[in-house]
Amino acid sequence: MNIYGASGHGKVVFDILKSRNIQIDSVFDDNFEVKEFLDFRVIHKPNKDQLKKPTVLAIGNNAIRKKVALKYEGVISEAISHSRAIISENIQIGGGTVIMPGAIINSGCSIGKYCIINSGAVVEHDVRLGDFVHIAPNAVLTGNVSVAEGTQVGTGASIIPGVKIGKWASIGAGAVIIEDVPDFAVVVGNPGKIIKYIDE
Known part of the structure; x- marks a missing residue:
């Protein structure tokens, strides 16, 4: 599973996935200034293969979360x-x-x-x-x-x-x-x- 959002909120989502023994494949973020997230290299422009895996949004701001959800509609994970x-x-x-x-x-x-x-x-x-x-x-x-x-x-x-x-x-x-x-x-x-x- 992928995480979209290389921030503090993303760290909590990371822990949620770990608590369920869900493998984390990649971390995405649009901010090119963010290069690393925990042990992951941040991907700013995911390719088609990377987007084949479910992605969980880790964005605290409601308006930005909506914008990203619409952009990545179809690959967002279940709850x-x-x-x-x-x-x-x-x-x-x-x-x-x-x-x-x-x-x-x-x-x-x-x-x-x-x-x-x-x-x-x-x-x-x-x-x-x-x-x-x-x-x-x-x-x-x-x-x-x-x-x-x-x-x-x-x-x-x-x-x-x-x-x-x-x-x-x-x-x-x-x-x-x-x-x-x-x-x-x-x-x-x-x-x-x-x-x-x-x-x-």
Whole structure:
């Protein structure tokens, strides 16, 4: 399997694959200044043979991850998870999603494509995540929460049951979300308040 993304996030993905005894063949990155990644020479322009093997995206930024996912559509791997993640059998997970060590995903959840469920995050029962969502370390999504495409839920944020969060929003670290959040909103604090909107 290949890794796309020679960064700190890529190192965690590397560990995920190792935890599953998955062989790592090549590491790709568009940044020509990055020459090496752990024990690998970084490949900047993969050839057709290299792209025949499944590739896992290791890109933390949601917008960039979407751009690369569209570029490499057809070679992206199925969802991968660390061996120490706790994942219910009664869920749906889209291709390209990455689940970090210590994450918990409980029954009835639907996780979109190319999501990141980061270290120690809790995704409770019947949560719905759109594509390209990132749930940061130790964030907690309680039951029946929905998060639309491209939204970032910050480190240690908490979202109460049934809240709906729009697309491409940003939830600040430690925020407590007690009401619905519109598209493109940036929300911080306890209780969470909108401080601005992201330019669509």
